Amino acid sequence: MDAASRLDPGKPIHSLKESGRARSHDAANQAYGRLSMRALVWHGTEDIRCDEVTDPEIEDPRDVIVKVTSCAICGSDLHLYHNLIPAILPGDIMGHEMMGEVVEVGSGVNGALRKGDRIVVPFTIICGECDQCKRKNFSVCERTNRNKNIADKAFGHTTAGLFGYTHLTGGYPGGQAEYVRVPFADATHIKVPVGLSDERVLFLGDILPTGWQAAVQCEIEPSDTVAIWGCGPVGQMAIRSAILLGAKQVVGIDCLPERLSMAGAGGAITINFLEESVVERLNELTGGNGPDKCVDAIGMESHVSFRQPDTVYDRAKQMMLMESDRPHVLREMIYVCRPAGVISIAGVYSGLVDKIPMGQAMNKGLTFRMGQTHVNRWTDDLMRRIEEGQIDPSFVITHTAGLEQGPEMYKIFRDKQDSCVKVVLKP
């Protein structure tokens, strides 16, 4: 469909006068009487483009508009890139890891934020008032998913609204853009103290608390071996979290040398699963007991390899729409985990998985902990650790680029070219 044909030129979204942030705009959108911005927009499988789109506007008194100064591409954006998560539409704006400056404040924000404040935007949108928010179970906030009726049907009960992550979780336009509207902004924000660079705090919005929550859920004891599958950005944060939380041994599992070297730098013993058997090596490292705690930082798109025949089986079933997710990591974790251990899942799963050995899990008495991250539950504590210099999450950034290079950066990140671990975009 031609992009322009979807517009209705009769109704200007807002004029220069009321927007308060006059800036240049080209002739094409001047004709429609509106301002526009650049954003990374989903058009189809592996087709994310840098488009001109209309600016977001304040819709609700609790909204603010943020001028994005830094945003990042996340591993879970790749599930959308591959069109494996239901309910994304062509024209949706990508991105759920962003920060910037507040440039417009709705009348109902009540002093929680002011123009000029620097904030990190948590990827889970929270109301701060519902039962779940009061319990700090923020990722299952009961009020922020504006497609609650659909989510209630799909999940049984709705979960929180998320930025840039399909219409099942509210269809909120994402933050890989020059501007983003933050709904429920009086609760949905992390204020940045003066003096901290974007790079040091950006990841408070997702991957740092996600890795942290995965490790905290393990309830790590000083005698524990914690094995972490996947040394991507979340796995790297989980490794550092497990070190901070005092695990005896942390093990990082991946197949990419650059990521394994980064895992080693963070204090992990590394296993390259293309070179050695994960199960044998883990047993060797634990005197035959198996790791006490296992973290899945991979999720639904396990690496497919003939060394692990079940991944080929899953890939085939996934292609024939008989299974949505590839759970090789789960099977391996359940098998190798020490009895009475914990399986902590940070990687995203979207739907149905097949051949999960519940018999092993049940008889070994394993505890499963999982979930989207309750971001704001952890961010005050983590912000303090960043300020004190306990951790500096910017170590994970390997690529920084402008928004126009976004589509190419998606490809480089997906194909793991140029030793890419984490991409930050500067709109």
Add this chain to the structure above:
Amino acid sequence: MNMLSKFGNLSRRPSDPKVVKSGPKALAPSDMVARKLGWFSIALGMVELIASERIARALGIPGKEGVIRAYGARELSSGILSLSADRQSGLWSRVAGDGLDIGTLLWAFRHDNPKRDNVGLALVLVAGVTLIDLLTAQKVSARHARGRRQPQDFSNRSGFPRGLEAVRGLARKDMSSPASQN
């Protein structure tokens, strides 16, 4: 757009940002050719599965319907793979399949085959497709391969400005956020 999107009656809110001017398509020409070859593979595979008798008759090789159906199944799986993120494997499996097709057609290109002309025509067509498959497989592999550059060494990126040993286990003592509220 995938399956569920069609069921759900989903739409964006009228107030959400709308595309004014679209940027360049992110898929490279080779990726788009790969997609077309994927669909071609699936279409051909279906025909080979459904109309194996007709094909066997046209090529003058009656009795070989089973082989043609097996080749159909092969085309289907190559096609599905060529449409996926692992499209390099799909395209290279097409190239291997082309070799198999050519071998079989050469075997059928005998002087005593009354349909020798048809077999010749099929050979020319398959040779053409093989060339496209080969070029596309090479281009797509070059575009998506990790490349020959040495992986970078990040062993100086600890993420612990105060050093690893200074912070090991620190959060056991100073954790201020609730460990669990579930």
